[in-house]
Amino acid sequence: MSPTRYSENRFKVALTGVLQAIREERHMPFHIAMGILMVIAGWFFSISKVEWLVLLLTIALVITTELMNTAIERTVDLVTEEIHPLAKSAKDIAAGAVIVTAAFAVIIGIIIFYTPVMDWLQQVWNR
Numbered sequence: 001m002s003p004t005r006y007s008e009n010r011f012k013v014a015l016t017g018v019l020q021a022i023r024e025e026r027h028m029p030f031h032i033a034m035g036i037l038m039v040i041a042g043w044f045f046s047i048s049k050v051e052w053l054v055l056l057l058t059i060a061l062v063i064t065t066e067l068m069n070t071a072i073e074r075t076v077d078l079v080t081e082e083i084h085p086l087a088k089s090a091k092d093i094a095a096g097a098v099i100v101t102a103a104f105a106v107i108i109g110i111i112i113f114y115t116p117v118m119d120w121l122q123q124v125w126n127r
């Protein structure tokens with residue numbers, strides 16, 4: 001594909017890549033479902049503007065890291081179908097990046113939602 005043609009279709013090919021990863025990567029539906037759940041929780045608990053910024057950035061980071069992990073997995077598979085320690089290392093490190101961002105996302109979720117959830121539970125309990 002020529003560079004001009006590529007740049008014309010840039011948005012379309014990028015979107016196709018995202019949709020393909022959503023369809024084909026088994027963890028992606030989980031990340032998206034959790035993201036949607038967090039947005040609903042943010043709306044329900046009326047979180048602050050700064051909390052929205054952190055929450056949306058965190059969701060974007062987890063999904064982006066999963067997309068990069070998928071791209072690395074496919075690149076490794078393109079380079080070699082043989083068992084190789086570097087192929088293992090590349091895939092394991094890429095998977096590690098997803099685990100790190102997901103773990104921090106859980107911590108951020110707890111920091112944002114712990115107090116409003118506890119307050120809400122107390123209100124429900126006292127009714």
Ligand SMILES: Nc1ncnc2c1ncn2[C@@H]1O[C@H](COP(=O)(O)OP(=O)(O)OP(=O)(O)O)[C@@H](O)[C@H]1O
Pocket residue numbers: 025026027069073080081082083084085087088091092095
């Ligand atoms: N060519 C290879 N050589 C050595 N080890 C490999 C190779 N391909 C995969 N592995 C090992 O198998 C693991 C799983 O690789 P695979 O390509 O199946 O990823 P996956 O299960 O699709 O990952 P995900 O869970 O993110 O979807 C890798 O993390 C790596 O440890």
